[in-house]
Amino acid sequence: MAAVATANIDKLKSEVGSLxxxxxxxxxGFINLVSRYxxxxxxxxxxxxxxxxxxxxxxxxxxxxxPTPDDPAEIKKLLDKLVVLKLNGGLGTTMGCTGPKSxxxxxxxxxxxxxxxxxxxxxxxxxxxxxxLLLMNSFNTHDDTQKIVExxxxxxxxxxxxxxxxxxxxxxxxFSPLPSKGQTGKDGWYPPGHGDVFPSLKNSGKLDLLLSxxxxxxxxxxxxxxxxxxxxxxxxxxxxxxxxxxxxxxPKTLADVKGGTLIxxxxxxxxxxxxxxxxxxxxxxxxxxxxxIFNTNNLWVNLNxxxxxxxxxxxxxEIIPNPKEVDGVKVLQLETAAGAAIRFFNHAIGINxxxxxxxxxxxxxxxxxVQSDLYTLEDGFVIRNKARTNPANPTIELGPEFKKVGxxxxxxxxxxxxxxxxxxxxxxxxxxxAGVVLKGKVTITAKSGVKLEIPDxxxxxxxDINGPEDL
Numbered sequence: 001m002a003a004v005a006t007a008n009i010d011k012l013k014s015e016v017g018s019l020x021x022x023x024x025x026x027x028x029g030f031i032n033l034v035s036r037y038x039x040x041x042x043x044x045x046x047x048x049x050x051x052x053x054x055x056x057x058x059x060x061x062x063x064x065x066x067p068t069p070d071d072p073a074e075i076k077k078l079l080d081k082l083v084v085l086k087l088n089g090g091l092g093t094t095m096g097c098t099g100p101k102s103x104x105x106x107x108x109x110x111x112x113x114x115x116x117x118x119x120x121x122x123x124x125x126x127x128x129x130x131x132x133l134l135l136m137n138s139f140n141t142h143d144d145t146q147k148i149v150e151x152x153x154x155x156x157x158x159x160x161x162x163x164x165x166x167x168x169x170x171x172x173x174x175f176s177p178l179p180s181k182g183q184t185g186k187d188g189w190y191p192p193g194h195g196d197v198f199p200s201l202k203n204s205g206k207l208d209l210l211l212s213x214x215x216x217x218x219x220x221x222x223x224x225x226x227x228x229x230x231x232x233x234x235x236x237x238x239x240x241x242x243x244x245x246x247x248x249x250x251p252k253t254l255a256d257v258k259g260g261t262l263i264x265x266x267x268x269x270x271x272x273x274x275x276x277x278x279x280x281x282x283x284x285x286x287x288x289x290x291x292x293i294f295n296t297n298n299l300w301v302n303l304n305x306x307x308x309x310x311x312x313x314x315x316x317x318e319i320i321p322n323p324k325e326v327d328g329v330k331v332l333q334l335e336t337a338a339g340a341a342i343r344f345f346n347h348a349i350g351i352n353x354x355x356x357x358x359x360x361x362x363x364x365x366x367x368x369x370v371q372s373d374l375y376t377l378e379d380g381f382v383i384r385n386k387a388r389t390n391p392a393n394p395t396i397e398l399g400p401e402f403k404k405v406g407x408x409x410x411x412x413x414x415x416x417x418x419x420x421x422x423x424x425x426x427x428x429x430x431x432x433x434a435g436v437v438l439k440g441k442v443t444i445t446a447k448s449g450v451k452l453e454i455p456d457x458x459x460x461x462x463x464d465i466n467g468p469e470d471l
Contacts, residue, residue: 008175009035015180021189022166025203030167033192033334037319044318045278052264059249059262059269059293059350060237068232072127078235079129081216083303084120085201086223087194088113088145089138089164095364096404100141102223103148104405106361107371107382112223113148118380119229120157131230132158134206134218138191139166162204164196169324169331178331187326194220194297195317195336202310211303218306220299220338226370226382227359228298234351235300244305245345247271248298248353253392257286259294260339262350269350270343271295275320293350295339296358305345315341355391356384364408365396371415388419399427413456420461428452436460 012034016027056064069075092101102112110118120131137145142163149159166189168177179188197220201207210218217238221228238246249262260273277285284290309315317340322333342348359382361367369375374393375382402408413434418424420439428446433456440462446452447467454460458471465471 009038012175012177015177016168019168019177019179021179022168023203025199026165026167029165029196029199030192032313033167033319033336034170036316037321037334044276046263046265046272046276048278048281050265051272053290054262054264054269054350057349058264059352062233062351062353065233065237065351066240068236075232076127076129078232078239079123079127079131079230080214081239082129082131082230082235083134083210083215083218084116084131084230085134085136085197085218085220086116087197087220088135088161088223089141089191089194090224091140092405094362095367096406099144100137100148100223102135102141103144104361104367106226106367107375107377110377110380112226112361115226115377115380115382116223117152117155117157117159121155122379123230124156130158132160132210132215134201135159135161135223136164136194136197136200137161138164139189140186140191160206160209162200162206164191164194164200165203166190167192167334169326169333172323172330172332178326178329181329183326190324190333190335192333193320193335194338195315195340197338198301198306198310198315198341201306207303207307207310211307216303218301218303220297220301222297222360224362225296225298225358225360227357228296229357229381231353231357234353237351238300238302241347241349243300243347243349244302245342245348246300247339247342247348247350248296248300248357249293249350250296250353250355250358251292252288252294254288255395256294257288260337261285261291261294262342263291265343268343269348271337271339273318273337273340276318293352296353297339298353298357299338301341301345309341309344315344317341363398364402364405365398367405367408368396368398368412368415369393369418372418373415374418385419390422394418394421395423397423397425399430401429402426430454433458 013031088102090101092104097104105111120133152159168179169190171178258274260271263272317336320335322335324331370382374385412432416436416438418438423441425443429451430444430446431453433454435457436454437459442460442463444465
C-alpha cells in the first residue's frame with residue numbers, strides 16, 4: 001500500500017502542480033491532506049475503555065463562570081481583544097435559495113448577516129470598542145458576499161472577508177484531480193470543511209493583521225446559528241485562565257444524538273464524533289445518559305496559538321472522507337472540522353452553555369420557530385419569549401411543499417402563534433390563514449390532490465386534522 005500510495009502522491013503532485021486556479025499554499029495544503037489520508041489519517045476508532053467523562057475543570061459549567069466586570073472601561077478592554085468570525089461558505093440551496101445562506105431573511109426583513117452586524121455594532125456603540133467581523137467565504141459565496149457587504153460600509157463594524165481554501169475533487173478510480181480531466185467549472189472543486197479556518201486565516205494575511213492590532217481571541221461560529229452572540233463572561237474567563245481554546249457545548253436532547261461530544265482521552269480533552277465510534281458502541285454514543293453534551297460549533301480560540309500551531313503544521317485533525325458523484329464520476333472530498341482541533345491547543349476547555357446559545361436555522365421548520373411569537377428581536381438579538389414555560393422548543397415537521405423558503409412564506413398568511421405548541425406535523429397541500437393559534441400536539445394532513453386551508457384565527461389544540469370536516 002505504502003509504495004502504491006507514494007507513486008500516486010507523486011503523480012498527484014505533478015497534476016495538481018499544473019492547476020493554475022489555486023495558490024501554492026492551497027496546492028501544498030491539499031497534497032499534505034491527501035498524503036495524511038493515504039497513510040491512515042482518517043478518523044480512527046477510539047479505544048472505548050480509555051474514554052473518560054470530562055470533569056468540571058475541563059468542561060466548565062456556565063453558571064460557575066465569574067460575573068462580567070461592572071466597569072464599562074474593563075469591558076471595553078476585553079472587547080478590544082476580540083474578533084468575531086462567521087463561517088460563511090454555505091449556500092442556501094437546501095432551503096431553495098440562491099447565493100450565500102447568510103442572506104436568507106430571518107425576521108422583520110433582516111438577514112442572518114444583518115443581525116450579526118447589528119449585534120456587533122450595538123456592542124461597539126455601547127462600549128466604544130472596535131470588534132471587527134470576519135467572514136470566511138468559500139469560492140461558492142465569495143463574489144456574492146463581496147457585493148452584499150457593501151451595504152454595511154456606514155456601520156460601526158469593520159468587516160473583513162477572506163476565502164477558505166479551494167481544493168480539487170479527487171477522482172476515486174485513478175486518484176487524479178477532477179479539474180485535470182476537463183472539469184473546468186465549479187464542480188471540479190470543493191471547500192475542505194471548517195477545519196480549514198486556521199490555515200486560511202494565516203494564508204490570507206488576516207491573522208498577522210489582527211495580531212498587529214492587539215487582538216487575542218477569535219470567536220468562530222456558523223453564520224446560521226442565531227444563538228452565537230458575543231458572550232462577555234466566556235471571553236473574560238478565557239483571558240483570565242489563559243485557555244487557548246474553548247468549545248461551547250450544551251446538553252443533548254434526543255434531537256442531537258448525532259452531534260460530536262467532548263471526552264477526556266489519554267489526558268487530553270478531545271472531540272468524539274460518531275465516525276470514530278466502534279459499531280458496537282454507536283447506540284451508547286447516541287444515548288443521552290453517558291454522553292450528555294454536544295458541540296455547538298461555537299469556538300473561542302487564541303490567535304497567537306493559531307499562529308504557532310499553523311506555522312508548525314501541527315493541526316492534524318481527523319480527516320472526514322466525503323464521497324460524491326459529479327456527472328457519473330465518483331469523487332472524494334477530504335475535509336476536516338474546526339472542533340477536532342481542540343486536542344492540539346494548551347489548556348483547552350469546554351463550557352457547558354445554556355441551550356439558547358444554539359439556535360441554528362437549517363430548514364424552514366427552524367424558520368417557523370424564529371419567526372413566531374416564541375421569539376422577539378432586540379438590537380439584532382433573537383430572544384426567547386419568557387411566556388413559554390417549557391424549556392424545550394416545539395418539534396416541527398413540515399412536508400416537502402414547505403421545503404423552499406418562497407413556498408414556506410406563501411403558505412402562511414401570517415406565522416401562527418406557537419407559544420403553547422408541543423409538536424406540529426404538516427403533510428400535503430396545506431395553507432394557513434392569518435392569526436392561527438396552535439397548541440399541544442397538532443397534526444395536519446391534506447389528502448393527495450386536496451388543498452386544505454386552515455381558516456383565519458383558527459385555534460387548533462391537540463387536533464388531528466385530515467380534511468376540512470375536522471376543522
